[in-house]
Amino acid sequence: xxxxxxxxxxxxxxxxxxxxxxxxxxxxxxxxxxxxxxxxxxxxxxxxxxxxxxxxxxxxxxxxxxxxxxxxxxx
Numbered sequence: 001x002x003x004x005x006x007x008x009x010x011x012x013x014x015x016x017x018x019x020x021x022x023x024x025x026x027x028x029x030x031x032x033x034x035x036x037x038x039x040x041x042x043x044x045x046x047x048x049x050x051x052x053x054x055x056x057x058x059x060x061x062x063x064x065x066x067x068x069x070x071x072x073x074x075x
Contacts, residue, residue, distance in 0.1 A: 022030075
C-alpha cells in the first residue's frame with residue numbers, strides 16, 4: 001500500500017471529497033470572487049477603446065502603405 005493511502009488521501013473526488021461550506025469563509029470566498037470579476041470587467045471597459053483604436057490604426061496603416069501586390073497578401 002502506498003504511503004498515505006490509509007490516512008484518507010486516496011478518497012475519490014466524486015464522493016463529496018471537496019464540499020464547499022457557505023459559512024463565514026464561504027462568504028469571504030464569494031466576496032473575493034465577485035471583487036475579482038468586478039476588477040476584470042472594469043479593466044476590460046477601460047482597455048477596450050484602446051484596443052479598438054489600435055486595431056483601427058493598424059488597418060489604416062495597411063491601407064496607406066505602398067505594397068507590391070505580387071509579393072505579399074493585403075493583410
